Amino acid sequence: MNGEHAWKPFRETVDAPMERARAWKEQTGGKVIGHLLPDVPEEIIHAAGALPTAVEGAGTQGTQAQAHIPGYTCSHAMGAIEQGMRHDLDILDGMIIPYVCDTTRNLFHIWNHCFPNKSNEFLRLPKRLDYPGAAEYLKAEFSRLADSLCNITGRPRDDEDLAASIALYDRSRAALRNAYRKQREQPAVWTSERVQTLFKSAAKAPREDHLRWMEALPWDEQSQDAMQRVPIYVRGKVWDPPGILDLFDKIGLLVVEDEMTTGYRGVATDAGSDGDPIDVLVRRHLSLTPYTGYHQQPDKLVSGFLERVQGSGAQGVIFLNPKFCEAAGFDTPDFQKALENAGIPSLVLESSSRGVSLEQIRVRVEAFREMIAEDLP
């Protein structure tokens, strides 16, 4: 099939992201900067002349990390250390760990201790989203990050470079949003699993290449979809356990909106070009869907969530919570209660660094679908 060929570069990137980075490094002589995803402004890394490469710890299993961090740690942090310990990340010149939660604070310290030869940065994201001082602080922090990265790459800091990077990323986000829309319109071709591969690879491949590859996708291909799909909304951090989207595809759940940092949330908002480029990034950051690590007035956190779910047209909600994540764990009961009061069923699935049985997850997800679809027998 001609179509399959177009998906290949994305798959290759996801399967061997560090190989892609190595090739880029050999070709350009540039620096490769890893980052631990949530809300790290890739544009700033790109503008400094480096290649931003997302590191996803979730889904990685192994035994080496346990000597450095206790077992009651989420799969995201545990997996990142594991990858580092088994030299999967040797190609990285630096690593940016964002302040998302207590575990990321510790992860930075442990990381720095384990890998002192890399340039490691802790990105101090403010949490108090509706406090005016947060924007001011974030501006200073983004500037500090830009200086620090330019220091690593040796490229002088230039607002025009940053503006160009922002424009590139906005174009890429627009293309990814289109792909996400296609997932709803043509789910048999644009399966969740495929669309997720596009999203995942975007955070790992050089973005210019990625944008070019996306143009070659079968945008006009039409297909019949025999399956009756139930629209759902997903809240979580990253798509973990691996294979979860494939499972949704197979049993007929259609993700119409999600809050994943590696999902729709990451592309929903553009930065634009109105004003100082750092200001533009700060504005974008503060308008993102509040991820569970952020704080707003507590009732607003719940009502805002409920509004987003209702606006999405989803018939059910799945919470993909990493085991041991305090933030997600304390949010979920009130969020579920609000859904219940609104007559929207929800399901909590936990992912763990020790791996989960996809079969057990499958039983739940299938039963959940049977429960809301009402198409039994």
Add this chain to the structure above:
Amino acid sequence: MIVAGCDVGSLSGEAVILKDNSILTYEIMRVRPRPEQTAQDVMIKALSKADLTLADLDYCVSTGYGREKIPFAHSSISEISCHGRGAHWANTEVRTVIDIGGQDCKVIRVDKRGYMVDFAMNDKCAAGTGRFLEGMAKALGVSLSEMGPLSFESSSPIGITKTCSVLAQYDVVCMINDGMEVADIAAGINKAMAERISKMTKKVGVRKEVAMTGGVAKNSGVVHGLKKVLDVDIVDLNGVDPQIVGALGAALFAQERAERELRK
């Protein structure tokens, strides 16, 4: 009309043959290395009891861990829906089904037609499953089937509060070393198990009547404990073996699907 339901789990496989809404025959057996093999063997055995073959089946629904791999099944449905449906058929007053298997535990709420409307399932940790009981029985040095009767000999059950089965085993070993009564410990274990399950049950909400399915339903100690903790009666399934309820539910769905196909 002859239809069948086939439930392939991690330990055993079951097949139920229905004719005109009543159970014609059924069969239970240990699993073979591959689920499709288990399914085939158990189904053929069940069919042969009634002098039937696969060709006589109008419709077959599979369920359980191996449900996708069963070649002769027309479709598959999750065991959560099937357990609910099967238990409700056995006793139409049932609204809550507690299914405790070897690997997991599920609480299923059904509506008056037997359709699942809510459920809870424990995480992959062993606590609250047959595996937990098995481990504890081993630590106590008694067989699984002795656990129930033994616990009735106790007048003061010992509190077992650890939910992690490794920690709980550690505690049990310490208790034995401290010379505590085996009956009291057994009663404590059954009580702990009942409490763990009741927690899940409360998540879904207890609606009368409550039925139990799965292997642990045969442990009188846990059943008694659950009755006490939940403060409800556990109704019986009118002679239906609790172990075949999943396959029975699948067969009931098969019957409905076959009827629907006929109408088309």
Add this chain to the structure above:
Amino acid sequence: MQPIQALKHLKTITAQYFSSAHMAKRNNKAIVYLNVFTPVELFYALDMVPVYPENHAAIIGARKMSQEVSPAAENLGYSMDLCSYPRCDIGSFVMRLSPTWGLPKPDLLVGSNGQCGTITKWFEVLSRMYEVPMVLIDVPHSGNGERDPAAERYVRSQLEDLVGVAEGISGNSLDQDKFKETIRISQEASRLWTRMLELGTADPAPMTVFDQFVAMFPIVSQRGTQEAVDFYSELVNELEERVANKVGALDNERYRLFWDNLPIWPELRPLSSFLGERGAGLVASIYTWAWSRLGVGEDDPFADWTEQYLYTFNFHMSKRIDMYVELAKRYNLHGFLYHSNRSCKYISQDIPEVRAAVTERTGIPGVILEADHNDPRLYTVASLERQIDSFLDLLAQKR
């Protein structure tokens, strides 16, 4: 082993504190829920009554009530993997079962994420439960503890804005004289607390860390009140007397150990006697040290609080290691007991690295004990004791 006389007052002190907290509404005083390091002086000066859910949870743990109340929170969907303090606190609220007759309903919640992120989420839950406003003091965490001027401005502005919020809720305006006086009293309590800790350097140590845990209540909840100063003055006097007369907390102090992390509240007594019987004295702990540098100056308390938030409580691993190395010398330590606390991920996840670094720099060994500060269902005492025994054997061999 002679009990410390001054500690006998604690019963009355806590009882009085809780009864006056419950009376607050009748006395037209507003109630503010705080987390342990928030600037309590400000609220005392505004005649508000500070209440600490963390404290309440610890009391539940110490009174061995966790197993009774925490399942009620778990039934609401709060998993056992989450911090047991909020589980106990929320469970206690749901069951209306509490060693302090519950906590009075708050008018305002003020917490900070500098100490831990769980506070944010816990207080958000409480804010929705009680339908009261919440203020989060958001404290950025600099990578290695380097100074961050932008963060200083950010934290300071939040603290200054807090005054207006608290004035609005309490209906009082901040009287500068009263404010300064509260700060002075608080400083004195903090000085005495630090003095108490420092007396632990004596050989033998006059007080164990177990007693320090017990003695924490006033420094946590009542900084800025005369009650705290009176209590600690008497305690310090008694300890000084002990030091002068070479009276130790243990009859036979063979090992001087450090306790890392929070206590295991439900096991204070069993662990205390287990260690005591073996001549193992806990002489210092990071947890009690945390309250040693809380005093702020009268001239610009906001600057001092900002400083504390950003650079003192905001743990940085390398600073923590430095501190342990220094304490090892000051207290003449023989070993470290690291409580790997499932509930407190923030101060536990670093432990494997901290232990390795401290041992490398000092040659002093440490053992990691995995347990929980409040939930006995997550560990077994027998296993902890066995590990401690092996560790003491190791120390004996080293001699």
